Amino acid sequence: MSAQPDTAVEVDGLSKNYGPVAALSSVSFSIESGQYFVLLGPSGGGKTTLLRLIGGFIRPSRGRVLLHGRDVGDEPPNRRPTSMVFQSYALFPHMSVERNVAYGLKLRKMAAPEIGRRVARMLELVGLAGYEARMPHELSGGQQQRVQLARSLVLESDILLLDEPLASLDAKLRKDMCLELKHIQEKVGITFIHVTHNQEEAMTIADRIAIIADGRLVEEGTARDVYERPRRRFTAEFIGDNNLLHGTVSAIAAEPGGRVKVDLGYAEVAVDATVAEGTDVAAGDAVSLSVRSELVELVAPGGAEDGARQTVPATYLEEVYLGLTTSHLVRLPDGSEVAVRRISEGGDAAPPAPGQEVRIGWKTPSARLHVE
Amino acid sequence: MSEDIATTVLQSAGGGRDVPASPSPWRRWLGENGLQKWAFYVPVIFLVLFFVLPMATTVVWSVFERTQFWMEPGFTFFAYENFFTSARAENYVYSMIHSAWAVVISFALGFPIAVFVRRRVPRAAQHRVILLFILPFMISELVRVFAMRPILGRYGVLNSLFMDIGLIDEPITAILFSPLGVVIGDVVSFLPFMVFAGFLAMEAVQPYVFEVCDDLGARTLRTFRDIIVPLAAPGIFAGGIFIFVNGLGVALVPIILGGPGAVNAGLIVNQAIVALDFPLAMAISTIMIATLVALLYIGHRLFDLTKILEPIN
Amino acid sequence: MRDDYTSELGHGLKWAYLLGIVGALLAPVFYVIYISFNEFGFGARIYVFTVDWYRVVLGDKMLVASLEWTIYLALAAVATAVPMGLLSAKLYKKTRYKVAIVTLMLAPLFVPADIMASSLLVFFRHLNGIFELIGEALGWAWLTHWFELGFFTALVGQILYTLPYAFVVILITMSRYHPQQTEAARSCGATAWQAFWHVEFPQIRAGVFSACAFVVILSFNEATRTALLKGGFDTFSNVLVSQMLNVGMSEESYAMAGIMSIGAMTVIGSILIYTLVRSERLEREARAKAEPVMST
């Protein structure tokens, strides 16, 4: 088979249709063993569908799923080396915590003392030692998710699927559980595939992230890649607080390492050509630029115009205090709005008055070019 | 079967990447995507064979030739002629009218109960209150209808009561063994169903609707007419049809409580069977089923009956 | 749901009305039971309590035989209609064609007893004729009696009558079940059957048992379909109907009606009490859950 021995999951041209609805269209990627892999994307994008296809809960309309190089197309969930953690309500409500975790081992007809040992070890790992006799309804949401995790991990399957496991928890708990999930994954060393629509969660835990939207794989890479160097405009819009500027390509430098010039209509800016590598732009193409809001600055009038920085004129709108950061909103001459984000500091200088003409700017390598 | 699954899982769990052999052919056949999947269709197949097919073929039998004890293949509208040119057709129409009265009375008596329970009883207790109506529903219709005799009859409880308090001098005999008796019998038989159907129908009326109405100062009757009934219409209609066709088709009620002139479609069919006129029985059954289908179709066009299913989804 | 402005009197009256209707539906039945214990039957000036009429009924060989048939039929109906109700409820949960399935499942409710019974009667007689023909033509004797009127055809009538109720009762219970628990069990290594038996069934058990009770009672009460489809034997309600028609309101028929209603009330009453007690307990648990149990 084509897969490398250390490829845990390979999906190949996977599609799923529900009647006329294409929940997933021709998605292909592979996941290395032992990775924490996150499927990130907006609701209804097809993440759950993808995860359930891998787990064997639904059959693909087209395409293949290979787990450790083996085509598992005909295997039901209980015959796959995967195990799943659900968003909520998935604990068996009529069984105690201990019996929930022991269930899979009992099905394997393991000896009772051995089951007891493994269950105790697993509850220890997820921080629930002493809760064996509790019933699920006597646990908080976070604890229920830990029990689910224990119930899956105790099976020692080598691929763990998690479908929005933290979505029903409150913000603070979600953050803590997030880190804990990561640590547990590092401890057990198996492949985790985690579905979420929360980008912060994804950034915190992921080794690699795949962006899924409209049933398609938009982009895949390390957390740093998708955040700092989004290749697709969708990624830029979805991840981070990106500003988008629209224009047309006016010139392309011939020499390598040169720059692409983009005409925004009211100004012309340059983009590093390395950014455009792989994208096939020609003069006259409609393109978008994305710049993260923390990389945009308000430029003092009359500041030096050099090649290291691009600036455009704008009208100051207002200041929005967000706690850690403060956002300054400005309007560009074409009507679109841009956010300029700064760490809030006690002694911030007074912002410009609303309506005042200002300039904004960014370091040339900060801008990404997207063709779409 | 569970054992070998356990071993394969154990192998893969032990870190070994042993690939289990692909499932044997018989497992494919018996497995979840083979026979097991088809097991779920057993009730559907059963209903198609023993319900849909018999109901659909009534049309065929209804045009067969009548023989002395049975029927033989043929093509004749004799049974229909027989039905439409005798008192039977008239009786059929009358029994539709009686049935319609039973529907109206059941609605008037039963639906307000459903509204009251939804509106004024705490949510957790609502089902329990409605369960009260299971008790009469589950006592044989036969017994409940039969029990109306000692109540409504010439020497029955009602007459003695009225005579004792001097309301009347002579026992009223017009109730039992008359169309009125049949309507009462239908209401007694099917009223609980209207309460259940109404209760399900009221699921379509969110509690906030009541609050909005109160806020706007709508009077009770107006709220009822303008808001509740339209929202609950599909459920009410389904309950109404149920009572209507059963009033039309259950022979037991006119047999026990009816008299001359108080006959319904069920009883006519019943009598035709007793008289061994099977094509006639099938012709009336066909007309009855056609009536039912027509009513359901109209109801569906008017109210979209699929809305009733929303609570169970 | 009640607010502070609801009139107490009006509310009380509405409750009185509700209970009054339940009472009005039940009172005649209780009156029948009351009469069935009178030595002198209906219409007598004096009332002397006796269980003699019940003794007469239960001493009647024919009636006891009919009671046996009734029980066999009821057991057969439970053994078939409840599993079928369960299968169809599961199918309903899975399928995309929900409206079609539910229409088909509930349609028998809307075909009145006498219509369905006579259609089935004619259908089975034709089917029987066809099978006899084939059996004779091929010399396969075992084929000839499949659809002769008898226990099997009566059972078909009863299944058609009880299946919709079993389906609805089980479906309503199932709507409270979270299907991801089945998936969780599957991912723990359970087969579809194990997942159902270990995880889903314990949670819908109450509904399945209620469905069993419903089917037993409905089957006991059913008279019309059985009367036409049964062939040679009589059930209890068949005998009661013919008693009422031929003898009129005899003391025995009061006792028989008494047996049927007391039986039904006992079964349904115990289920109601069990359900109420259970929902009380569930509510207590829910309250306990609502209180913060501990920190995380």
Ligand SMILES: Nc1ncnc2c1ncn2[C@@H]1O[C@H](COP(=O)(O)OP(=O)(O)O)[C@@H](O)[C@H]1O
């Ligand atoms: N069982 C189903 N039947 C019909 N449509 C479905 C079903 N499951 C998912 N879909 C559709 O498929 C799309 C993707 O859904 P899903 O995978 O749940 O998205 P996500 O998990 O990313 O929010 C949605 O448009 C959804 O409506």
Ligand SMILES: [Mg+2]
């Ligand atoms: Mg999802």
